[in-house]
Amino acid sequence: MKEIKGLIFDLDGVIVDTAKYHFLAWKKLAQNLRIPFTESDNERLKGVSRLRSFEIILEIGGLTMSEEEKEKCCTEKNNLYLEYIYQLKSDEILPGVRKFLSDAREKGYKIALGSGSRNAKLILEKLEITDLFDVIADGTIISQAKPDPEIFIKGAKLLELPAESCIVFEDAAAGIEGAHAAGMYAVGIGTAENLPKAEIILPGLKGITIKDIINKLQIHIKE
Ligand code: G6P
Ligand code: MG
Secondary structure, eight states, X not given: OOOOOEEEEOOBTTTBOOHHHHHHHHHHHHHHTTOOOOHHHHHTTTTOOHHHHHHHHHHHHTOOOOHHHXXXXXXXXXXXXXXXXXXXXXXXXXXXXXXXXXXXXXXXXXXXXXXXXXXXXXXXXXXXXXXXXXXXXXXXXXXXXXXXTHHHHHHHHHHTOOGGGEEEEESSHHHXXXXXXXXXXXXXXXXXTTOTTOSEEESOSTTOOHHHHHHHHHHHHHO
């Protein structure tokens, strides 16, 4: 195993539970369009781009729209979503994340955000953790959404590290796939059922240190 020097973090579902706000915003939009939309439907949108998420909702409702109309609805959804994000409090950071990041940084690891969200910078600001990241790769600098590896490749590039010396922290299967396509190991935040391909699976980062992750990875590789 190459020496790990960089850590790339997804945002939604790894650092903060914004899925509930995405859900509330999509639900309002879906209601206006008279499309039934449940929390279990929302699971399908995790890690999926804004436009693709809307296309899935349209599929659920059996509706079709022009590209222009879709764009308009996505903007509307984002405005609804931002109403929640403006209210986001710094204590909504998921348990253990702040400690994990600051400990890893102290130990000399470089840290990148690797999120497909175009609201990522605002969310980091709201959580008051912008300064824990060396670089930010977000939805504003990519042309291909996960499972494409573009976001992780850009993250490693911004960190000035080769892909093989980075590991990715992800809660979505599409993100794990993207990490592997980028040539990186992936830590899945979730369950083995949802993320069967991740090298390591954890329910969250509470009580975990970067040393634990590296040890687990070494054991996994030897097996
Ligand atoms: C992440 C989330 C998705 C979201 C996407 C785009 O991948 O998991 O649910 O659709 O980002 O986010 P944005 O904030 O730009 O709409
Ligand atoms: Mg995510």
